[in-house]
Amino acid sequence: MLSRDDVAALYIAMFQRAPSKSELDSWYNDAIEHRRDLGSTAEAMLQAAQLAVNGFGLQKMYPQYINVDPTNPESVRNIISTVYETLFNKSYQDDPNGIDTWVNQVISGQQSIGEAIASIKIIGEGIATKPDDYRAFFKTDIDFNNAFHAAKAFEAKVDAAMEVANTIENVKVDENTLKKMQDLIKSVASEADVSIVKNMAQYMKNEVEDHSDNNQQQNNGSSQSYDWWAEDKAELEKMPVPMRQEYLNFLKQAVQDHLALYNTHSNYDAQMLQQLANLETSFDLQEKQLYQKYHIPYDYDNETFLPNYDILNNPQLAQEYFNIEKSYLQKSAQALNSVNVYDVESFHPVFALIQEMDEKEDALGIDILTSANASNDYDFHGSSSDMVHFEESLSGVIVVSQDTEENVYLHQDQTDTDETVDQVDSLNINDDMLHS
Structure with missing residues (x-):
């Protein structure tokens, strides 16, 4: 042995x-x-x-x-x-x-x-x-x-x-x-x-020693700020180290792809929203393939991911959302460089940033991506994986969906009840940022 x-x-x-x-x-x-x-x-x-x-x-x-x-x-x-x-x-x-x-x-x-x-x-x-x-x-x-x-x-x-x-x-x-x-x-x-x-x-x-995760935990204050981390941490611990490294590498790439869009725009337009939807789709497929490669259960119900063009009707609100996303993308890119795939705890600072971002975006009351099939929502509590992709987190509450031609999309889902909001909060879409 x-x-x-x-x-x-x-x-x-x-x-x-x-x-x-x-x-x-x-x-x-x-x-x-x-x-x-x-x-x-x-x-x-x-x-x-x-x-x-x-x-x-x-x-x-x-x-x-x-x-x-x-x-x-x-x-x-x-x-x-x-x-x-x-x-x-x-x-x-x-x-x-x-x-x-x-x-x-x-x-x-x-x-x-x-x-x-x-x-x-x-x-x-x-x-x-x-x-x-x-x-x-x-x-x-x-x-x-x-x-x-x-x-x-x-x-x-x-x-x-x-x-x-x-x-x-x-x-x-x-x-x-x-x-x-x-x-x-x-x-x-x-x-x-x-x-x-x-x-x-x-x-x-x-x-x-790398004390960045300890400092981040101290900055979070109460013990409640760490509750959301437990499920994501457990998911990471299920991954063999080589898988964790691959996950980190393409998460880093995903952040760079998103930043490239945000750095060439000053606010959202229709084309950018569609490009973000495409990025979410691409990331989801890569993640799914990675889970399959290492024979780890991947329990998403597919759902179509589409731009929410309604946000363009309120340029000021769109600008707020845009600024939040861009700011946290930049912070996340830096945090991802400090992740050590051999140390699951080192992912925490990245996830904590996404937690902060989610809270700020939730307060705006709108998402930049929407669901074309709201009846096929991802079962946050029922899935063996509560980690949501970084790209997903960058765009708010993410749902995976599939159209009649079996094309897979990611999108943000609008929440109508307190229960759904609780489910989303438990996810914290941090995983997406794993950059391991």
Whole structure:
């Protein structure tokens, strides 16, 4: 059964750094929930790494994850070489045959990259804990002793990483911070170094942790402001980390697409309203496909999403709505850049912005998109997913609908009763902003 130590070991092998508590917990819980073994967990982390490298601008730090191609020897070798050197302190120049053996395993389809990484980790663990079982595989005693000392050092690094995870709650995702997390365990050579790393982690805790979500929670004041977050948080926690990263990436794109419209207009017109409706539709389809890709239930009743041209009859009201949307789009774009897919709590500041936006737009008493099929409303309380897309939230209360030709649309629904308003408030359309 996969252990937390196993997850920490994969972090070191793949990213050469210690995980924070939230990262360790997220991957461990994800593995347990989806019954992943070491190989499939490594593969899932590999997928997330590819998305995160571009999403967080880490191409220079992790070039091996920019364009991973499991059929390309060079691409696979770049990954395996890094893992191999981390575990055995041997570069490709030191042991080309050993590394190419693993590369060929992947290229031939006998193992995935994640499975190869897991296998290398298991062998390293075996050398450290049962050296006599592995001694015969080495040509000389010198080769074996070098491998043994490297494996024992890696074992100590894992112990040190666990101390880091017990100390540092979460980390800011930027190159400077992550390099500091690498430096924490880089020089660990034996168990004697573990206590030193623990003290260093305590010393640098405030420097590397991301406190933006805590500050946002404090700014919200009462505990009631956090009630709406519970359901959205639960939905995010159901997502495997790679899915969360994909969700974040296209949410970021959705915000940029909306901002592009708002930045080229000074108020709504008929064409812009139609373009917003089209964006909602496109986003909904992407989200639905993402849920299907990861086999996560997606329980929306489709409904047609159309512009509410009535708002154009009141230019002043339209201007107020326009200004709210544009302002919160800009704030959300910034907040999304601080989201860490390994830490669900880091989504909260984004969702809190949408909560504020929704309240201001609700006070205007009109939506910019309307339903063409009001009888087919989304069942907010009955669905297994209460998260509504960011685009939807940008336009108010969103409903999904479908016309007779099975074209899917998103739109805002006008609420007529207090009960419906309560349902909408519970949704808070924050999910849409997940940008993870």
